[in-house]
Amino acid sequence: MPVRDLTAQDFVTYKTMSSGAFGGSYDPSSAAAPQDFSPGETAIGIDASALPGGLDGVIAAGARIRHDQIALGGGLVRCGGVAGLVVHPAHRGDGLFGTLLTAVIARCAAEGMAVSMLYPSHPALYRRYGYQVVARGQSLIVPLVDLQRIPAVPHRRLVPVTADSMPRLRDLYHRLSADDNGMLRREPPLFADGLPGAGWSALLLQDESGTDHGYLSWTRRREDPHGVGLDVHELLGRTRSDRLALLRSLGSWSTVTELVRLRVRTEDPVLDALPGAGARPSPEPAPLVMTRVIDTAATLRARRAPEQLAGSIRLVVEDSTVPEGDCRAAGSFLVSAHSGTIAAEPEGGGSAGLLGTVRLDIHAASLLLMGGRSLADARRLDLTAAADPAAETFLDALLAGPRPSVMDAF
Numbered sequence: 001m002p003v004r005d006l007t008a009q010d011f012v013t014y015k016t017m018s019s020g021a022f023g024g025s026y027d028p029s030s031a032a033a034p035q036d037f038s039p040g041e042t043a044i045g046i047d048a049s050a051l052p053g054g055l056d057g058v059i060a061a062g063a064r065i066r067h068d069q070i071a072l073g074g075g076l077v078r079c080g081g082v083a084g085l086v087v088h089p090a091h092r093g094d095g096l097f098g099t100l101l102t103a104v105i106a107r108c109a110a111e112g113m114a115v116s117m118l119y120p121s122h123p124a125l126y127r128r129y130g131y132q133v134v135a136r137g138q139s140l141i142v143p144l145v146d147l148q149r150i151p152a153v154p155h156r157r158l159v160p161v162t163a164d165s166m167p168r169l170r171d172l173y174h175r176l177s178a179d180d181n182g183m184l185r186r187e188p189p190l191f192a193d194g195l196p197g198a199g200w201s202a203l204l205l206q207d208e209s210g211t212d213h214g215y216l217s218w219t220r221r222r223e224d225p226h227g228v229g230l231d232v233h234e235l236l237g238r239t240r241s242d243r244l245a246l247l248r249s250l251g252s253w254s255t256v257t258e259l260v261r262l263r264v265r266t267e268d269p270v271l272d273a274l275p276g277a278g279a280r281p282s283p284e285p286a287p288l289v290m291t292r293v294i295d296t297a298a299t300l301r302a303r304r305a306p307e308q309l310a311g312s313i314r315l316v317v318e319d320s321t322v323p324e325g326d327c328r329a330a331g332s333f334l335v336s337a338h339s340g341t342i343a344a345e346p347e348g349g350g351s352a353g354l355l356g357t358v359r360l361d362i363h364a365a366s367l368l369l370m371g372g373r374s375l376a377d378a379r380r381l382d383l384t385a386a387a388d389p390a391a392e393t394f395l396d397a398l399l400a401g402p403r404p405s406v407m408d409a410f
């Protein structure tokens with residue numbers, strides 16, 4: 001079944017179908033309505049006319065692939081974020097989903113992306129094609145009474161973020177998320193350069209010389225039925241006392257609202273700075289994040305290795321979820337670490353001196369190469385992760401780090 005690129009001429013048809021599926025309100029006649037795909041994404045789809053009884057001018061299925069970069073193991077990798085995957089109601093139940101998602105995976109590979117990421121409405125459907133749940137969006141409800149007694153932090157002051165200082169916030173975000181796994185780099189054109197607008201506000205935390213040490217961003221909202229009057233998008237500080245200074249600033253909102261919703265990363269260091277025990281998970285469903293390895297060698301090469309780690313292993317990745325050659329996840333690779341860098345190449349002889357072999361199925365590879373998990377974690381999920389003991393110790397050390405976190409939904 002032919003899958004083709006969708007172009008500006010297809011945009012209104014695709015957007016009408018996707019907003020119909022996801023409950024958006026797209027009115028192409030409105031002056032503000034977008035008329036074309038973002039230059040930061042590739043859109044592909046299937047014409048209904050290619051299907052039995054399908055009408056001309058109807059798109060039977062479509063999806064957008066975002067061109068993002070994400071932080072991974074101290075480096076950056078190109079990531080294809082799958083958004084707006086939809087099958088026309090007239091063509092559901094005929095197997096188009098698998099055709100389209102397989103084409104998405106192949107296209108990510110053709111575009112040089114090392115991993116793909118998505119927010120599934122139905123994880124089991126994506127799991128069949130090698131996507132693995134690696135994170136979930138998390139928010140805490142924090143009572144402001146917990147934050148009111150935080151003492152002032154010396155040598156720190158707060159300044160409002162303006163259009164002029166927004167680049168400094170973005171720079172801080174890059175630096176403070178550089179050692180995370182999975183955080184989007186937030187680059188144009190998918191992320192605009194200026195202030196986000198729509199009530200978004202932020203403060204930078206500085207020292208006396210004007211050097212930035214953290215920031216807090218939020219949107220004030222009318223209190224929801226749970227009594228939450230402030231959505232805190234990000235609270236990122238360089239040190240624990242920087243995070244305390246930002247939490248103290250949050251406490252100042254206690255005269256107008258009792259609770260804030262604080263979006264956090266997986267095992268966010270802010271949890272260690274919260275002075276009270278009253279925080280609880282937000283009652284809204286936490287969206288799942290799934291990722292899939294597209295190019296095993298590129299995913300590994302992008303990372304930094306621990307400085308002291310040295311050695312080589314054979315890594316075999318098995319992937320029966322997409323046709324062979326559609327992407328570069330499967331194969332046998334030689335993976336070495338030396339002086340903080342990683343070499344990873346398809347195996348082509350010369351395998352003397354290896355610590356041993358690690359064998360992963362695509363699910364285990366998609367889980368483990370995002371970092372922060374061990375081979376034992378993969379086995380606990382009943383994924384295939386078999387290894388010679390020394391090779392397992394090596395790969396676990398190579399991939400150690402924080403569990404993945406993603407703070408941008410798409």
Ligand SMILES: CC(C)(COP(=O)(O)OP(=O)(O)OC[C@H]1O[C@@H](n2cnc3c(N)ncnc32)[C@H](O)[C@@H]1OP(=O)(O)O)[C@@H](O)C(=O)NCCC(=O)NCCS
Binds near residue numbers: 086091092097098120
């Ligand atoms: C979800 C959706 C993409 C599935 O597309 P489709 O072409 O109808 O799916 P297929 O016919 O290829 O079916 C693939 C499998 O998914 C299953 N499936 C399809 N829709 C499902 C649903 N709503 N719930 C559970 N399983 C579903 C099918 O039973 C099939 O499984 P099987 O192979 O074991 O029979 C389509 O229903 C749709 O566009 N829904 C609205 C938008 C949406 O949810 N997009 C996904 C966003 S992440």
